[in-house]
Amino acid sequence: MNSNNKQYSDIPGTTVFDGEMARKGFHLNQFCMSLMQAENRDAFKQDERAYLDQFGLSEAQKQAVLGRDFSQLIALGGNIYYLVKISACDGLSVAAAVSTMTDLSTEEYLDMMRRGGRSPEGNRYLKEQQ
Template sequence: MNEDGVEIPGTVVFDGRQARSGLPLNNLAMALNKAAEREQFVADPEAFMARFRLSEEQKEAVRQRDFLRMIELGGNIYFIYKIGMVDGLKVPDIVARMAGQTTEEFVEMMRNGGRSPHG
């Protein structure tokens, strides 16, 4: 829903409520800026997630690398991207997953002008 209370189909608006609910997830992602934190995350992701007090839903989204679900659970795309980077993913890889496509399909779609407004 946008600031005027209008629903935007297929869109999660990152507002104050989303920011509050996603704080643990976003704090975890921001910690991954440091190499030592990335090493800890890779070595024991469950302990790392517990340290940041992620909800069970957030933990499952991180386990599955379900970036769209992370956003629905309050993740900020600029922060949760860092989780994908730990796996060597790049922006097109993450966005393709969110769109339900392979990276190759997503890149080809974008080369052809992106999605049409009707589909």
């Protein structure tokens, strides 16, 4: 969750990608966008750490990429639409990547989404739950 005092900062389990997060994740998201080109994907797969070192990422961002920790990547300013380019390098679907941010397998996640997604119960503003 964002560590700020914005109106939307108290939504459980939610990080809003706003201007502050865009600035925080600029280099991370630029790295992700580079993976749109085949030669860059090849270079990344060849030596992930060396490739990451070219983009000005923080050490925490680099470790989250190397660990494929998508929840941490979002907390560090990653935009999910860019982050899925990392999972695509690994041959994973968007659903497989996103399911890693839940306690569900990919199939369980897909089933939940087919049934309409997660319940809003417990996922509203904290102030609404008091």
